Amino acid sequence: MNAESKEKYLKAALVVFGVIFCLVYPLGYLWPSGWVWHGGEGIYYLQMIAGVYAVLGVFLIVASRNPGANRSLISFAVWSSVVHAGIMAMQAMGDPNEKGHLVGDIPALLLVAVVLWYLSPAKEGAG
Numbered sequence: 001m002n003a004e005s006k007e008k009y010l011k012a013a014l015v016v017f018g019v020i021f022c023l024v025y026p027l028g029y030l031w032p033s034g035w036v037w038h039g040g041e042g043i044y045y046l047q048m049i050a051g052v053y054a055v056l057g058v059f060l061i062v063a064s065r066n067p068g069a070n071r072s073l074i075s076f077a078v079w080s081s082v083v084h085a086g087i088m089a090m091q092a093m094g095d096p097n098e099k100g101h102l103v104g105d106i107p108a109l110l111l112v113a114v115v116l117w118y119l120s121p122a123k124e125g126a127g
Helices: 003-022 024-030 043-063 067-094 096-103 105-119
Strands: none
Touching (some): 003 024, 003 043, 003 067, 003 105, 024 043, 096 105
């Protein structure tokens, strides 16, 4: 894939993932077993994490205008998604009540990380 194609797909991915991140709160109500932790008792947790992801989502959408100027934000989205998914996977495997996350938010975050990593703009002076 050439650089122009990657940038076009990256811009689209940033918008799509940004919008999805802004929708974490409604996703928690549509598919609680895949998105809400603690059996839904932790509504404050859902509100907090939804707020953090909504802010990241807005910034990803804004970054879609000029991905090359936003490499560090894209890298943060990649690595924070990997770390978040890894921690959640360990917790979900250890708690039978949280197994739904293994087919919900965990693979979703890994998809975000892989797609954004693959499409990320090259460092200046590279390639």
